[in-house]
Amino acid sequence: MKPILELEKVLVRFGGLVAVSAVDFHVGEGELVGLIGPNGAGKTTLFNVITGVYTPTEGAIRFDGQAVDGLPASEITSKGIARTFQNIRLFSSLSVLDNVVAAFNLHLKSGFLGALWRGRQFREQEREVRDEALQLLDVFGLKSAAHQPCRSLAYGDQRRLEIVRALATKPRLLLLDEPAAGMNPTEKVELMRLIRFTQERFGPAVLLVEHDMKVVMGICQRIAVLEYGRKIAEGTPSEIQQDRRVIAAYLGEEVVDA
Amino acid sequence: MGSRSSLLICVLVFGVVSALFTGHPESAWPLAQIDDYLLNILIMAGINVILAVSLNIVSGHTGQFSLGHAGFMAVGAYGSAAVTQIGGKAILNALSFLGGAAPTCVFVLSLFVGGSLAAVAGLAVGLPSLRLKGDYLAIVTLGFGEIIRVVIQNTEAVGGARGLTGIPSFTTLGWTWGLAAFCIYCVSALVRSTYGRGFLAVRDDEIAAEAMGVNTTKYKVTAFVVGSFFAGLAGALYAHLIGYITPEGFSFLKSVDVVVMVILGGMGSTLGVTVAACLLTFLNELLRQAEQYRMVAFALLLIVLMILRPQGLLGGIDRWIQARRNRS
Numbered sequence: 396m397k398p399i400l401e402l403e404k405v406l407v408r409f410g411g412l413v414a415v416s417a418v419d420f421h422v423g424e425g426e427l428v429g430l431i432g433p434n435g436a437g438k439t440t441l442f443n444v445i446t447g448v449y450t451p452t453e454g455a456i457r458f459d460g461q462a463v464d465g466l467p468a469s470e471i472t473s474k475g476i477a478r479t480f481q482n483i484r485l486f487s488s489l490s491v492l493d494n495v496v497a498a499f500n501l502h503l504k505s506g507f508l509g510a511l512w513r514g515r516q517f518r519e520q521e522r523e524v525r526d527e528a529l530q531l532l533d534v535f536g537l538k539s540a541a542h543q544p545c546r547s548l549a550y551g552d553q554r555r556l557e558i559v560r561a562l563a564t565k566p567r568l569l570l571l572d573e574p575a576a577g578m579n580p581t582e583k584v585e586l587m588r589l590i591r592f593t594q595e596r597f598g599p600a601v602l603l604v605e606h607d608m609k610v611v612m613g614i615c616q617r618i619a620v621l622e623y624g625r626k627i628a629e630g631t632p633s634e635i636q637q638d639r640r641v642i643a644a645y646l647g648e649e650v651v652d653a
Numbered sequence: 654m655g656s657r658s659s660l661l662i663c664v665l666v667f668g669v670v671s672a673l674f675t676g677h678p679e680s681a682w683p684l685a686q687i688d689d690y691l692l693n694i695l696i697m698a699g700i701n702v703i704l705a706v707s708l709n710i711v712s713g714h715t716g717q718f719s720l721g722h723a724g725f726m727a728v729g730a731y732g733s734a735a736v737t738q739i740g741g742k743a744i745l746n747a748l749s750f751l752g753g754a755a756p757t758c759v760f761v762l763s764l765f766v767g768g769s770l771a772a773v774a775g776l777a778v779g780l781p782s783l784r785l786k787g788d789y790l791a792i793v794t795l796g797f798g799e800i801i802r803v804v805i806q807n808t809e810a811v812g813g814a815r816g817l818t819g820i821p822s823f824t825t826l827g828w829t830w831g832l833a834a835f836c837i838y839c840v841s842a843l844v845r846s847t848y849g850r851g852f853l854a855v856r857d858d859e860i861a862a863e864a865m866g867v868n869t870t871k872y873k874v875t876a877f878v879v880g881s882f883f884a885g886l887a888g889a890l891y892a893h894l895i896g897y898i899t900p901e902g903f904s905f906l907k908s909v910d911v912v913v914m915v916i917l918g919g920m921g922s923t924l925g926v927t928v929a930a931c932l933l934t935f936l937n938e939l940l941r942q943a944e945q946y947r948m949v950a951f952a953l954l955l956i957v958l959m960i961l962r963p964q965g966l967l968g969g970i971d972r973w974i975q976a977r978r979n980r981s
Contacts, residue, residue: 486857501866510846
């Protein structure tokens with residue numbers, strides 16, 4: 396499988412603290428990869444490095460063969476990486492539809508002057524964007540709520556809207572930051588179905604950061620495990636479940652009898 | 654009916670109404686004979702509308718709190734006065750082939766120069782300072798406004814602290830409200846588009862906006878430049894209304910006046926801000942007898958508003974209109 400995202404010896408240092416240390420990692424085209432690890436293992440930091448919130452201190456990040464480390468976040472998104480947020484970050488004063496419309500920003504042909512002149516190209520574009528956004532919402536069962544303020548959505552629906560919004564940027568790699576956080580078991584099952592569905596329908600590779608073992612083990616093809624900023628294991632879900640170092644990282648070392 | 658056609662109709666109506674009230678002494682229209690005091694208030698209301706609506710795109714729509722609006726207004730006022738008063742004779746002679754239209758052309762040129770200079774100033778302030786957020790940005794923009802004022806105060810070429818006198822009074826009700834309508838159109842048209850959702854996205858959540866591919870720096874600078882351009886126009890109109898400008902007229906307090914209009918009308922509501930700008934202009938005149946209590950009255954008004962209607966007088970009305978339109 397051709398890798399779409401490659402991380403080579405990525406190191407992130409905050410002053411004296413090394414949050415991510417010499418991590419090699421890749422995601423293949425159309426693959427569904429999980430990234431797990433105990434609290435403070437550096438999962439979110441790695442996420443933020445990939446999406447351009449931080450710049451790696453050392454190492455290289457390539458997307459589709461091009462170096463992307465150090466680019467501003469919006470430019471990384473324009474290359475085809477979209478993300479959701481651990482603590483939901485919707486555009487709170489906008490309607491459900493406008494949240495999705497705002498994410499079409501990258502693909503606009505008619506900008507500042509178009510908005511002022513409101514010519515034919517502008518009107519066509521407005522119609523296309525609106526139709527496409529409504530279609531996306533429809534696919535995810537949110538069309539009936541399109542004109543509601545996004546704050547009025549239920550928690551699970553807000554998470555869903557975040558995924559819809561990320562898809563509106565037409566990504567080739569979708570990063571989901573703890574999508575199951577705060578969900579009950581039923582919602583988690585629904586979420587797994589949703590992630591699978593997203594992949595089948597839109598085909599992006601997915602990198603999933605998650606605490607919830609059931610979700611990760613249930614849907615990921617491959618899993619990487621971080622501990623104290625280092626990658627300690629990588630493999631299929633069943634391999635990871637048996638890995639001694641992973642078990643030790645999560646449950647502690649076995650006490651050897653004297 | 655599209656938003657474009659409805660707004661163009663607004664501009665036309667404004668244009669016709671304003672033409673009836675040109676206030677020119679030679680005007681043939683009977684309606685032109687309204688008294689000068691009322692006429693001046695109406696023009697001031699128009700200028701304040703431009704100021705408030707242009708600050709609204711910066712503070713209301715894009716969420717960048719700016720306290721330097723009077724600074725951009727000053728740049729526009731002095732820039733345009735430089736054209737008509739200082740360079741007036743020379744430019745008028747150069748344009749003499751236009752005959753009777755020459756003074757109008759000079760005025761249009763001066764408006765353009767004033768607005769453009771202010772836009773350049775907006776760009777110059779915007780680029781370095783928009784890395785800052787919230788209170789920090791407010792302090793930097795406040796500082797910028799004061800710097801402009803002090804620089805003008807110490808520049809003898811534009812009259813220094815004495816101010817600049819003898820600026821021809823070109824500003825009419827027609828020009829003012831025509832430009833106010835233009836300003837309202839531009840700001841609403843920009844915001845009501847897929848492109849314009851970017852401004853609102855930046856206001857709501859900068860990190861998420863950036864992650865969705867919105868170039869936040871570009872949007873913030875754009876808002877700043879558009880806002881300062883119109884502030885510059887307002888300054889130019891003001892200079893050619895009063896005919897006499899001093900650096901003190903563009904102090905920090907003037908910026909605060911505009912901020913009050915925006916907050917009173919409702920951050921992000923163009924309609925609300927327009928209404929509030931008119932309201933406060935008239936209130937200002939009503940309180941002229943009690944000049945020293947004016948700020949007290951404004952402060953009380955704001956306190957009451959924050960308790961009863963924190964979103965501003967008409968805050969949220971645009972969304973309500975939008976929702977109604979979607980339902981039908």
